Amino acid sequence: VRHFVTQLNLFLFLSCKYLRQGRKFLVRKLTGRCELQRICYNNKSGAHRTLKIESSLKFSKSELLQSAVIVHPDSVEKTIDDIMTLKKIDPDINPQLGISLQASLLQIVGYHKLMAEVEKLRREPYDCNNPEHEEMLVKLWKALRPESPLTGRISKQWMEIGFQGSDPKTDFRGMGLLGLHSLLYFAEHDQAAALQVLHDSLQPKHSKMSKAEWDKKSFEKAIGYSFAIVGINITDLAYTLLVNGALKTHLYNVAPEIPNMVHFQQTFSYLMQEFHRFWTEEDPCDIMEFNRVRNKFYKRILTQLKDPDMVLCPHFTASDLHLITL
Structure with missing residues (x-):
């Protein structure tokens, strides 16, 4: 029974993973925008946008995007440039995207930095x-x-x-x-x-x-x-x-x-x-x-x-x- 449950959980995990990737690919083809673009353009600033960006980056299959949530605050601008290059997005045509991504990324990496500062004081x-x-x-x-x-x-x-x-x-x-x-x-x-x-x-x-x-x-x-x-x-x-x-x-x-x-x-x-x-x-x-x-x-x-x-x-x-x- 335990072996069956383990296999079922693995099957469900892989199914969700590939269904998500398939859905992202389909939506991008239909809208002409990647997931990050859709999040930035369709959500107001603050938790609505930043939580979704954070989730998108964490569950991305790209190591660059996965690591973006833990970069040093001083590296955020370069990380944004790398993401734009990876996604083949022209910053001159999409100037607001870079601004929105930067604000959210600073919040995300800042949260991790704050946790480290708080933990240091606690210890x-x-x-x-x-x-x-x-x-x-x-x-x-x-x-x-x-x-x-x-x-x-x-x-x-x-x-x-x-x-x-x-x-x-x-x-x-x-x-x-x-x-x-x-x-x-x-x-x-x-x-x-x-x-x-x-x-x-x-x-x-x-x-x-x-x-x-x-x-x-x-x-x-x-x-x-x-x-x-x-x-x-x-x-x-x-x-x-x-x-x-x-x-x-x-x-x-x-x-x-x-x-x-x-x-x-x-x-x-x-x-x-x-x-x-x-x-x-x-x-x-x-x-x-x-x-x-x-x-x-x-x-x-x-x-x-x-x-x-x-x-x-x-x-x-x-x-x-x-x-x-x-």
Whole structure:
């Protein structure tokens, strides 16, 4: 039975492959345009066009086209020239094709570059002997607790912004520096929202709880959730969406050319605010329901990203737009 199933799968794969090639050949003969031309001319810029171009290149039988999705950004122009030559397309007669291909290819290779940058940060552990790491941590405190001086590097004060203990470095193990970068970006670039989310996270679960009941509750049970810990967890969610390709829809729609770290951090800031709203709507009994709520939230975001028109966070500030276009 296993042998039969293997043969059937191979047959179906080969059938689909050759049917696709046959269909492409027939359509080109009828329209006089190759698949890339048809995609560029029949789809608007953004995810609609770039996702189809990416798929076309990946499944091409040409090694040149297959490798086009992983070239260095500096090699994109030459790659476009090589593709035009391979497809026997005159750039003077089809000037818009080269422009459209270049924009989409920059998005595609930029996405791969962004994944590498994000992964590098994720793998870099927090080092308390590194002055830059320590400075970022202190900046996070100042952004979230601007009127409360930090009494010491090791202090229970860190629990006020949602770390588990007196030394935050232990909480960054899962996401490395990526977690700290994300939290700091949110706290500094969207400070009003970050402060509001932090404030709400520290409120008692039950608004009608009497003072006597409040005093009997432990700190951990009284808060909605731990801001910093949840932030690191949402960093993992954003990272997962990036790695599994789900974020392509959003990033291809918001990045005119190369997606960069600012786009990722803006996405994290959006996810933090949306998770906070979602948590409030779900109204869980306590923090023990966190994984259930998180998984439900993740599935909702995945569903949204299946829409090729989806843009998670369209409201970039002027300063962020400047950074994005660099």
